[in-house]
């Protein structure tokens with residue numbers, strides 16, 4: 481794989497970094513990443529990864545834009561209300577970086593289709609808004625051996641964790657949430673700037689994971705408190721009885 485002159489110019493501030501270089505930039509170009517949810521988290525993750533030059537960005541979201549999304553979803557504008565999020569997020573990616581292959585999918589990902597939709601991706605980033613989706617995505621990632629980066633935000637609290645097969649997201653939350661399909665943001669509210677913080681952190685972690693920068697973040701939960709303005713990290717233990725990864 482080669483980088484064209486236009487790509488070398490475009491990614492010059494990346495390539496000059498010793499941790500990235502031309503080799504790292506080619507790794508980003510070779511990466512196929514699936515982003516689930518073009519919502520608050522996705523609105524930070526998608527531009528960051530498109531700008532970074534991911535080779536392929538699959539964007540999976542079955543939802544349409546509502547006015548109440550706009551305080552945390554700067555991918556969209558007022559006039560986009562009622563339009564499909566995946567399609568508009570895909571257009572955003574193509575306008576930002578034509579070297580990225582954007583693949584928008586306006587489908588609801590669930591236990592029945594997750595494995596088929598996620599096959600062939602090097603990393604899956606889940607910023608969806610409910611536990612049923614998150615567990616279906618996690619179980620599919622465990623079966624596929626695909627790393628899963630999970631980001632969530634509600635009120636002033638956010639969290640990001642990377643999972644590599646074991647421990648998995650199901651080890652972390654348990655089985656109780658399988659049937660629950662709550663929209664936390666609608667019920668509890670969320671600060672728009674918080675979803676951007678969590679999404680940006682998730683994008684940074686994604687890039688580090690693809691490039692192999694720093695120590696491997698897998699199995700660690702990063703928690704951010706938007707009132708105390710403090711991050712903390714806890715290690716997630718593998719559940720010996722986990723029905724997905726044990």
Ligand SMILES: [Zn+2]
Nearest residue numbers: 648651722725
């Ligand atoms: Zn597990």
